[in-house]
Amino acid sequence: MKILKRIILVLASILILWMVVAALVSGDCVYEKSITINAPVEKVWQQTNTLRAMDQWSPWNDLDPAMKKDWTGTTGQPGEKVCWDSEKDAAGKGCQKVKKVDAAGKRIDTEIKFLTPYESEANAYVKIVPEGSGSKATWGFTSKIPYPFTVMKLFMNMEDAIGKDYQKGLSRLKELSEKP
Numbered sequence: 001m002k003i004l005k006r007i008i009l010v011l012a013s014i015l016i017l018w019m020v021v022a023a024l025v026s027g028d029c030v031y032e033k034s035i036t037i038n039a040p041v042e043k044v045w046q047q048t049n050t051l052r053a054m055d056q057w058s059p060w061n062d063l064d065p066a067m068k069k070d071w072t073g074t075t076g077q078p079g080e081k082v083c084w085d086s087e088k089d090a091a092g093k094g095c096q097k098v099k100k101v102d103a104a105g106k107r108i109d110t111e112i113k114f115l116t117p118y119e120s121e122a123n124a125y126v127k128i129v130p131e132g133s134g135s136k137a138t139w140g141f142t143s144k145i146p147y148p149f150t151v152m153k154l155f156m157n158m159e160d161a162i163g164k165d166y167q168k169g170l171s172r173l174k175e176l177s178e179k180p
Contacts, residue, residue: 022148029122031158032140035170039177041128044135045106047176048126050076051096054108057172059165063091076101092116096124112141137173139166 037044047053052075055061067086073079076098083095094114101108106128114120122143129136145153 018151019148021154022151025150025153027145027147027150027153029143029145029153029158030140031162031166032138033163033166033170034136034138035167035174036131036134036136037174037177038134041106041130041135044128044137044173044177045103047173048128048137049101049103049106049108051080051082051098051110054126055082057169057176059168059172060091062168064088067091073098089117099123135177137170137177139170139173 047057052071055069061067064086067084067088070083070085072081072083078098078100081095081097083093084091085093092114093116094112096110096112099109099111107125108127109123109125112122112124114122120143122141124139124141126137126139129138
């Protein structure tokens with residue numbers, strides 16, 4: 001009986017510690033990556049100003065080239081939406097919707113809802129700014145990790161988790177934009 005009480009006490013202590021640490025860790029999650037492109041801002045913007053354009057350089061298409069996609073809304077306008085469905089867990093199922101297109105500021109903001117392999121939401125963006133004789137493209141997202149899962153942030157490295165995918169996508173954007 002003493003052993004059972006000790007086990008319960010240890011488990012309760014671990015749970016309390018988890019909850020306290022989780023309360024101290026911010027749930028905000030932010031990541032972005034940039035690349036310099038030897039092309040005018042307007043040319044790069046044409047590769048990023050719609051979901052269909054971004055689909056041409058998306059690294060996640062490699063996860064399942066046969067994934068089903070359903071496009072709705074007006075291309076390049078708020079409300080443009082693509083939903084994908086893949087039988088492969090790595091690609092999963094979800095939707096991305098354009099929230100705002102700022103043609104003057106060369107920025108597009110989208111909302112992403114992942115349904116599988118686990119539910120989550122993020123706000124993503126791509127912005128293009130002049131840099132030297134070319135452009136700088138920045139691709140990023142913000143998300144919120146719910147309490148008490150904020151503790152997981154202590155063990156996450158966003159660069160390890162998605163850095164290679166973002167680099168692959170931005171490299172493809174660079175290649176497409178620099179074509180004559």
